[in-house]
Amino acid sequence: MENIYLAKTVKIIKIEEQSPTVKLFRLAQGFSFNPGQFFLLGKIGFGEAPFGVLSSPYENDYIEFAVRATGTVTNFLHTLKEGDEIEIRGPFGNGFPLDFIENKDIVMVSGGSGIPPIASLTEYIIKNREKFKNVYLLYGSKTEEEILLKYRFEKWKEGGIKVMTIAGGFVTDLIKDIDVDEQNAVCLMCGPGPMTEAIEKVIRPLGISDRRIFVSLERRMQCGTGKCQHCTTGDKYVCLDGPVFYYDEIDKNHD
Amino acid sequence: MRHEFDSRIPHMLVIKKQNIENFLEKLKKKFEVFDARDNKLPFKQYFLPAEERIFPVPKPPKKFVVFGLDTFDLEALTQLDEIMSKPKEDFYYWQRRKQALVIGIEKDMQKLVKEYGEFFSAEGGSASGGEEVSEWQKSMRQLLLDSELLADAVEWSRDHKIWEELAEKCLGCGICTYVCPLCYCFSIEDSVGLDDKCSRCRKWDACTLPGFAKIAGGHDFRPTLKERYYNWFYHKFVRAYQEYGKSQCVGCERCKNQCPAKIDILDILKIILEDYGKYLSSQNS
Numbered sequence: 001m002e003n004i005y006l007a008k009t010v011k012i013i014k015i016e017e018q019s020p021t022v023k024l025f026r027l028a029q030g031f032s033f034n035p036g037q038f039f040l041l042g043k044i045g046f047g048e049a050p051f052g053v054l055s056s057p058y059e060n061d062y063i064e065f066a067v068r069a070t071g072t073v074t075n076f077l078h079t080l081k082e083g084d085e086i087e088i089r090g091p092f093g094n095g096f097p098l099d100f101i102e103n104k105d106i107v108m109v110s111g112g113s114g115i116p117p118i119a120s121l122t123e124y125i126i127k128n129r130e131k132f133k134n135v136y137l138l139y140g141s142k143t144e145e146e147i148l149l150k151y152r153f154e155k156w157k158e159g160g161i162k163v164m165t166i167a168g169g170f171v172t173d174l175i176k177d178i179d180v181d182e183q184n185a186v187c188l189m190c191g192p193g194p195m196t197e198a199i200e201k202v203i204r205p206l207g208i209s210d211r212r213i214f215v216s217l218e219r220r221m222q223c224g225t226g227k228c229q230h231c232t233t234g235d236k237y238v239c240l241d242g243p244v245f246y247y248d249e250i251d252k253n254h255d
Numbered sequence: 256m257r258h259e260f261d262s263r264i265p266h267m268l269v270i271k272k273q274n275i276e277n278f279l280e281k282l283k284k285k286f287e288v289f290d291a292r293d294n295k296l297p298f299k300q301y302f303l304p305a306e307e308r309i310f311p312v313p314k315p316p317k318k319f320v321v322f323g324l325d326t327f328d329l330e331a332l333t334q335l336d337e338i339m340s341k342p343k344e345d346f347y348y349w350q351r352r353k354q355a356l357v358i359g360i361e362k363d364m365q366k367l368v369k370e371y372g373e374f375f376s377a378e379g380g381s382a383s384g385g386e387e388v389s390e391w392q393k394s395m396r397q398l399l400l401d402s403e404l405l406a407d408a409v410e411w412s413r414d415h416k417i418w419e420e421l422a423e424k425c426l427g428c429g430i431c432t433y434v435c436p437l438c439y440c441f442s443i444e445d446s447v448g449l450d451d452k453c454s455r456c457r458k459w460d461a462c463t464l465p466g467f468a469k470i471a472g473g474h475d476f477r478p479t480l481k482e483r484y485y486n487w488f489y490h491k492f493v494r495a496y497q498e499y500g501k502s503q504c505v506g507c508e509r510c511k512n513q514c515p516a517k518i519d520i521l522d523i524l525k526i527i528l529e530d531y532g533k534y535l536s537s538q539n540s
Contacts, residue, residue: 003346
């Protein structure tokens with residue numbers, strides 16, 4: 001019987017400071033995953049926490065995550081140095097619907113530290129650029145300082161992604177800079193609460209229906225296998241059925 | 256005990272009531288025996304303990320016996336086995352479960368013969384007896400027969416005033432979930448000992464407790480007791496039905512009997528069902 005709670009020990013080969021509270025960790029092993037899937041990272045004695053993958057799914061030699069120091073596990077991870085080891089298990093969940101979004105206009109929306117899965121998806125899209133029409137990345141944050149991965153924007157732009165950063169909130173005004181076929185456009189998003197603001201002020205006005213909006217949810221995944229009950233929303237398990245959902249699948253849930 | 260010791264295959268043994276203690280004595284000579292009769296905490300504690308170390312990974316226990324599950328508990332065990340098998344086997348549950356010989360008690364011989372007659376031959380059993388089932392349990396079982404209706408009604412009841420009232424009454428202590436044979440939610444907690452040895456434990460958790468749905472950074476998806484109490488019902492009657500086709504309640508009455516605030520889930524379900532019925536007829540008229 002496989003022990004589903006058993007993690008792999010992997011060496012950290014690179015740590016980059018992204019902002020005063022966020023560090024990027026590069027681990028010395030490639031994994032097979034879909035953009036939008038998550039892994040549980042941690043260390044026995046300190047706990048585990050879920051993180052969406054930041055690096056490209058085509059990267060065979062390493063995998064990257066961004067960690068914001070907010071709790072026991074993340075604060076512990078921030079004390080680690082290059083060469084230290086951490087434990088990883090996964091991937092979990094479904095990831096973004098890569099087949100469904102083909103041959104469509106893409107609007108990716110992210111906020112603050114919700115960028116990792118969107119960054120991974122961006123890398124996937126660049127690698128398969130001919131399969132997609134117009135591709136936008138709208139990245140919002142409260143302050144300029146909280147915009148992560150800025151140094152990668154040039155590469156993304158060269159790869160055919162229109163990157164727009166928005167400080168201070170999403171406004172209806174953004175619509176005029178986005179050219180999508182409303183019948184054939186999808187929105188993929190990951191980020192904190194203000195994402196609903198983006199839906200109301202930008203995505204719906206663009207004509208993208210709720211059925212074509214995909215959101216990646218954040219919950220306190222502990223077991224990763226739909227048992228512990230910490231990550232439920234309505235009748236769904238974020239760890240199994242998500243973390244990516246059609247917006248109209250989850251927007252009426254009580255939790 | 257002529258069969259091979261395999262916890263997953265049900266076997267039947269018919270003995271007279273007065274021989275039970277004798278039978279247990281014999282078992283105790285060979286195995287550790289846990290007596291689940293009249294236990295406030297249900298049998299789940301033997302397979303999913305209130306607290307267990309999961310790292311470093313413990314060795315499987317020696318073969319042991321859990322004796323005395325009644326028909327409610329046997330139904331719950333069947334469900335719990337299914338829950339702990341899908342989509343993947345829960346390693347720690349099955350590490351214990353596979354080592355256990357579970358002996359249930361069915362006092363109703365007629366029912367046994369009717370349901371399992373082909374699987375065993377009764378030696379000297381009497382067809383009298385019958386099970387001691389309370390009126391409450393009978394009513395609850397009646398409701399549980401239509402788990403689809405319960406799912407629809409509880410889902411509909413989200414904005415019902417009863418959840419507000421229950422939030423006033425409920426102490427949020429979690430006892431109902433600990434005594435429920437089918438509440439299995441847990442949390443995983445790590446610790447570092449004075450000797451620098453690290454360990455990871457799995458502990459019973461309760462979805463009615465504060466912070467159950469809290470994430471890093473502090474956002475809580477169910478900050479009020481009202482939401483958490485509704486979620487308890489929602490899981491048992493709605494999400495469980497969607498996942499497994501039945502309610503995660505067997506009508507054992509433990510939650511009602513042990514609740515310090517005297518909350519009675521049968522009363523709650525009756526109120527919801529009645530109002531849901533009224534709602535449906537108002538929709539039709």
